Amino acid sequence: MATAGKVIKCKAAVAWEAGKPLSMEEVEDAPPQAMEVRDKILYTALCHTDVYFWEANGQTPVFPRILGHEAGGIVESVGEGVTELVPGDHVLPVFTGECKECAHCMSEESNLCDLLRINVDRGVMIDDGQSRFTIDGKPIFHFLGTSTFSEYTVIHVGCVAKIDPEAPLDKVCLLSCGISTGLGATLNVTKPKKGMTVAIFGLGAVGLAAMEGARMSGASRIIGVDLNPAKHEQAKKFGCTDFVNPKDHTKPVQEVIVEMTDGGVNRAVECTGNADAMISAFECVHDGWGVAHKEAVFKTHPMNFLNERTLRGTFFGNYKPRTGLPGVVDMYMRKELELDKFITHSLPFSQINTAFDLMLRGEGLRCVIRSEE
Amino acid sequence: MATAGKVIKCKAAVAWEAGKPLSIEEVEVAPPQAMEVRVKILYTALCHTDVYFWEAKGQTPVFPRILGHEAGGIVESVGEGVTELVPGDHVLPVFTGECKDCAHCKSEESNLCDLLRINVDRGVMIGDGQSRFTINGKPIFHFVGTSTFSEYTVIHVGCLAKINPEAPLDKVCVLSCGLSTGLGATLNVAKPKKGSTVAIFGLGAVGLAAMEGARMAGASRIIGVDLNPAKYEQAKKFGCTDFVNPKDHTKPVQEVLVEMTNGGVDRAVECTGHIDAMIATFECVHDGWGVAVLVGVPHKEAVFKTHPMNFLNEKTLKGTFFGNYKPRTDLPEVVEMYMRKELDLEKFITHSVPFSQINTAFDLMLKGEGLRCITRTDQ
Numbered sequence: 001m002a003t004a005g006k007v008i009k010c011k012a013a014v015a016w017e018a019g020k021p022l023s024m025e026e027v028e029d030a031p032p033q034a035m036e037v038r039d040k041i042l043y044t045a046l047c048h049t050d051v052y053f054w055e056a057n058g059q060t061p062v063f064p065r066i067l068g069h070e071a072g073g074i075v076e077s078v079g080e081g082v083t084e085l086v087p088g089d090h091v092l093p094v095f096t097g098e099c100k101e102c103a104h105c106m107s108e109e110s111n112l113c114d115l116l117r118i119n120v121d122r123g124v125m126i127d128d129g130q131s132r133f134t135i136d137g138k139p140i141f142h143f144l145g146t147s148t149f150s151e152y153t154v155i156h157v158g159c160v161a162k163i164d165p166e167a168p169l170d171k172v173c174l175l176s177c178g179i180s181t182g183l184g185a186t187l188n189v190t191k192p193k194k195g196m197t198v199a200i201f202g203l204g205a206v207g208l209a210a211m212e213g214a215r216m217s218g219a220s221r222i223i224g225v226d227l228n229p230a231k232h233e234q235a236k237k238f239g240c241t242d243f244v245n246p247k248d249h250t251k252p253v254q255e256v257i258v259e260m261t262d263g264g265v266n267r268a269v270e271c272t273g274n275a276d277a278m279i280s281a282f283e284c285v286h287d288g289w290g291v292a293h294k295e296a297v298f299k300t301h302p303m304n305f306l307n308e309r310t311l312r313g314t315f316f317g318n319y320k321p322r323t324g325l326p327g328v329v330d331m332y333m334r335k336e337l338e339l340d341k342f343i344t345h346s347l348p349f350s351q352i353n354t355a356f357d358l359m360l361r362g363e364g365l366r367c368v369i370r371s372e373e
Numbered sequence: 374m375a376t377a378g379k380v381i382k383c384k385a386a387v388a389w390e391a392g393k394p395l396s397i398e399e400v401e402v403a404p405p406q407a408m409e410v411r412v413k414i415l416y417t418a419l420c421h422t423d424v425y426f427w428e429a430k431g432q433t434p435v436f437p438r439i440l441g442h443e444a445g446g447i448v449e450s451v452g453e454g455v456t457e458l459v460p461g462d463h464v465l466p467v468f469t470g471e472c473k474d475c476a477h478c479k480s481e482e483s484n485l486c487d488l489l490r491i492n493v494d495r496g497v498m499i500g501d502g503q504s505r506f507t508i509n510g511k512p513i514f515h516f517v518g519t520s521t522f523s524e525y526t527v528i529h530v531g532c533l534a535k536i537n538p539e540a541p542l543d544k545v546c547v548l549s550c551g552l553s554t555g556l557g558a559t560l561n562v563a564k565p566k567k568g569s570t571v572a573i574f575g576l577g578a579v580g581l582a583a584m585e586g587a588r589m590a591g592a593s594r595i596i597g598v599d600l601n602p603a604k605y606e607q608a609k610k611f612g613c614t615d616f617v618n619p620k621d622h623t624k625p626v627q628e629v630l631v632e633m634t635n636g637g638v639d640r641a642v643e644c645t646g647h648i649d650a651m652i653a654t655f656e657c658v659h660d661g662w663g664v665a666v667l668v669g670v671p672h673k674e675a676v677f678k679t680h681p682m683n684f685l686n687e688k689t690l691k692g693t694f695f696g697n698y699k700p701r702t703d704l705p706e707v708v709e710m711y712m713r714k715e716l717d718l719e720k721f722i723t724h725s726v727p728f729s730q731i732n733t734a735f736d737l738m739l740k741g742e743g744l745r746c747i748t749r750t751d752q
Contacts, residue, residue, distance in 0.1 A: 110661025
């Protein structure tokens with residue numbers, strides 16, 4: 001390509017400071033260095049994690065920064081040593097990575113790569129500690145190694161999944177973060193069998209993706225748990241057969257579920273990050289997982305374990321980014337996995353701040369942003 | 374058999390009250406009723422659970438009672454409806470059961486039978502709520518449905534595993550409780566791969582059985598954790614390559630283990646029932662793939678606490694009951710592992726006494742001497 005090896009000037013949505021609307025700027029994007037890839041981003045979605053680090057409430061503020069990590073694009077050029085990707089390949093950038101060499105990557109059971117595991121505080125590339133983005137020579141920081149709110153972005157090759165070029169990037173871009181996290185939690189970690197009963201705690205996009213996994217597994221009863229009664233209607237599209245609002249009951253929700261299922265559900269997935277919900281998810285079930293806030297403590301009576309319940313956590317649905325994601329894209333291509341129902345909004349790049357507004361108001365599930373208008 | 378359908382008078386060691394030496398008495402053992410089997414016990418071992426319920430500290434006292442649940446015997450006669458067993462079959466009585474009809478028995482993943490799951494407070498048969506043992510017409514209570522401290526005992530058919538008649542009952546009797554519990558915790562629940570690192574918390578008989586499972590699975594490094602340094606020497610026979618005494622360290626033992634294994638062990642099994650050991654067991658496993666298994670039974674008030682990020686980092690915490698073995702379906706195969714010499718049982722048996730000296734077995738256990746003491750019922 002004519003641009004290979006050269007600085008590309010392009011548009012990017014820059015977060016200059018915490019909580020202020022992103023500003024569309026012309027940035028210079030340096031060529032990829034060793035083991036890096038420069039991608040042309042075609043579609044990017046907004047995920048809660050972008051909003052957390054944009055608000056930077058309790059997070060280390062790293063500004064100015066280009067956010068964005070749920071996206072799909074095409075390789076523009078590759079740096080030295082990159083052999084698995086060539087310009088033109090269709091790719092999904094991922095906020096965590098797979099070096100293929102560390103103990104975690106060599107283990108069948110882990111996806112917590114030692115080298116490229118998510119690092120939310122790092123704003124530079126891993127090898128030289130520099131940013132590839134500049135405006136008038138001043139660095140603009142990266143986010144999660146992806147920074148997809150830019151027409152072009154430089155990413156470590158270990159954080160890029162090569163996918164079927166036939167797959168529509170405006171749909172499968174969602175698989176680069178939240179949807180795979182929820183889907184994999186169910187399919188890879190809880191592994192429900194056909195006919196089982198599954199409970200899902202929290203019916204946002206991740207929870208509904210976990211529910212989609214339960215539907216795909218042939219669960220016969222899928223119980224959605226959420227504090228917001230409005231979530232029930234939407235969840236029906238994802239296979240929700242029963243809805244429980246903990247606010248409607250005086251007894252703990254785990255007791256309600258144990259009663260309505262004659263002893264407990266076979267599998268449960270916790271997608272709220274609230275420690276009480278985690279405990280409820282665990283105590284109503286045989287299997288559970290959870291994401292929780294930093295100060296949280298998971299407490300339960302150990303007899304709950306001795307009664308042969310299992311508690312497992314997962315990160316990114318236990319998918320290895322490079323090895324696992326192409327297969328998820330193929331599940332969509334075979335029409336086993338439905339993605340379209342997650343996409344509730346679509347906007348041109350210039351209106352990216354509207355996507356933030358929608359998420360802050362809790363409207364919709366995923367807003368896909370088109371980098372090219 | 375000539376005794377079938379009749380009351381059998383035989384010797385039994387009766388616990389008349391909490392903490393008092395057992396007394397060898399002549400008891401009457403009624404014939405087995407529907408779905409019951411009368412078993413001639415040849416060998417019985419002593420397990421900590423017998424001692425707990427004999428001491429009855431914090432347990433519901435049920436006396437007079439015939440304790441005992443780790444044993445091997447031969448079917449003497451069977452009650453109505455029993456088709457799987459006939460007189461002469463070699464069996465291991467089990468303190469929990471397998472009805473084969475409930476949701477748990479039908480699930481591949483559970484051994485917590487709804488009908489016959491362990492009930493420590495029940496002192497009678499489940500069918501009619503009566504005891505089969507009497508002395509001068511007064512009932513003597515059963516214990517965990519087995520009461521093997523008797524020459525003859527009546528047991529629900531769902532609590533009996535029919536085993537290979539070639540297997541020596543004086544050895545395989547230890548599989549009816551503690552050893553299978555520890556062994557299964559490793560083989561069925563933790564499932565270490567060849568070459569992996571395994572930590573075992575608590576090096577009593579159950580912990581050493583868990584260690585035996587790690588050895589059989591081909592673990593390359595087996596770390597024993599115990600507060601008693603004397604346990605190390607014995608544990609070496611079970612494959613222990615490293616020993617950690619938490620008392621030798623100022624930092625929490627989980628941190629010691631994480632450091633010595635460069636990130637954590639692949640699998641850990643907890644066999645003490647102490648809540649701090651439970652938490653350490655979970656926190657010492659490697660992120661990404663570590664599996665911790667809880668075996669030991671905690672106090673009623675115990676609370677398991679950890680930071681949920683430990684789960685998010687892809688550590689798994691599981692509990693197990695009786696090593697996840699279904700008593701009737703799976704125990705025969707554990708006996709076969711011994712017969713194929715994959716599983717070594719002799720090293721667990723440190724003492725042997727005749728039935729008349731059963732109180733010596735209690736003394737040995739209270740002093741912490743040895744691992745398993747086999748009592749020969751027919752002497």
